[in-house]
Amino acid sequence: MLSAFLLLGYLCGSVPFGVLLTRWLRGVDVRASGSGNIGATNVTRVAGKKLGAVVLLLDALKAVLPVALAVHYLPGDAKAHALVGLAAVLGHVYPVWLKLQGGKGVASALGVLVVLVPKAALAGAIIYGLVVARWRVSSVGSLSAAVVAIATAFLTAPSREYVLLTAGLFVLMLWTHRSNLLRLARRTEHRL
Template identity: 35%
Template sequence: MFRLLCILIGYFIGCFQTAYILGKTVRKIDIRQFGSGNAGTTNVIRVMGWKSGIITFAGDLLKGILAVLICKMIFPENLSAGLYAGCAAVAGHNWPVFLKFKGGKGIATTIGILLAFDFKIGIICAAIMAIVILITRFVSLGSILMAISIPVLFSIFWRSNYELMILALLLMGSALFRHRTNIERLLSGKESKLGQRSNKKLEEKQ
């Protein structure tokens, strides 16, 4: 039962869509109809600028942290409780029930989850992502490599806990699934780099 409750708590926390709310509040737009169509930090930066992007990242990071900490407090005796809530928060962010299941890609939320669950893993993952982005300016590549590092790091720090390993694989799988089109564009050399602005509606780009 604790797993189900953690999943429900995490999912509804994840459904809080920072990018969508910011778009409606600041620019009176649905961010999902502009740029890449993604309700996440990178698309907010491209459409609304860096200030809005930083706020979006902070909001999405915070909900990952909250999901983990709340369930760790409710179920302190269950080590996996926070990570179940975290995985569910990513699902809520990616597929929010209140927005017809069209959300973001869950990367900032994933970083928040990792920081709250195991600070060492969170810092390493954030550093991997930041270094790759600084070198290549491809946010998607940084996100993909960060995601791949999650189960690797869990196998180092939590190798004796198979349940946590499975949840780490779920976090990686979710990120890779949401970045499948980015992977295709990276391989074809068509992926956009960080800093490229876009105010075009999706239908105008097609």
Template identity: 40%
Template sequence: MIIRLLLAMGISYLLGSIPFGLLVAKSVKGVDIRNYGSGNIGATNAYRVMGLGMGVLVALLDIGKGFLGITVARGFFPEEPFLILLVGVMAIVGHNWSLFLKFTGGRGVATSVGVLISLAPGAILVVFIVWALIVAITKYVSLGSIIGAGLIPIMIFLFNNPTVYVIFGLLICIFVIYGHKPNIKRLLSGTENKITQSKVKKKD
């Protein structure tokens, strides 16, 4: 059991570690996305650097990592909800602290969405609507992501999902908000980048 768990966690972590934003930017633009915009490898910065189409592609790929993480977990432990969640978390850990990026990475939002879509789709639909409204009104993706993360465990609970899913949602909330610490500082200081930024400057 322990060997199977470690193997499943390792596979999920490696899937999460794939830096799609970096790979797509190098393939399409021939640039290191970490040197532009916010310096993040996620979909928002991919949008700033490469445009809407590539931003959506990176978002879908990062969501896919979380979805595949849960798929791997269910393949190893189809009747063990707690172990499924534990393995799923490792995809998010991989995205945030990628083996291929010297244990740095993104904020974990899209990968968390991929994990949760396969566990609590109704709750995530509500969170997505709230996220979209906040981004549309404020133009701050980070603010929408932070507030959305805070809503995740609440909505999972309100949708009468298992308690272990609520706990998992709380863990994801902590991961995402912790990963947004630099964004929180910029939001408080009024220097956070907006989604409508038209000119991408090289990161200082």
């Protein structure tokens, strides 16, 4: 049964809402504009704040669904819940439909944490909002939020597996943000 949930997590995570919605509603390919990323931040740059917010919500919900189902049908199996969450985020980062060229995984990670460690999700979301409001740099907000989410998960998560997942998602975000980190070091990072 776990393998079915892992596949569901990956396939849900791999739905490229940023690509689909910008193409359907604006007639543009988000991958060919702005930073070229398929996530909510670039959709905001390319197609506006409203569509960016919709993509953010959908990218989070596509991770909420498989994780919530795993929690419901595999109660008490924290390792399974964490693996399904990881599969959903990996689906977003490496979607089969886009030749494994996906987003950074931030919104999907938020969706996973909403289900498994809601206090960490809330703390991360607040920090993201504060950092972006102050410095207008999404990558700094995302990575700051991830650090706060790890600390909050360490203090509040109901299982060690959820803490390890939160830390693992941070490591994945460091990888997906490697070009952002380089631009930050050069002081050429994109602003919102």
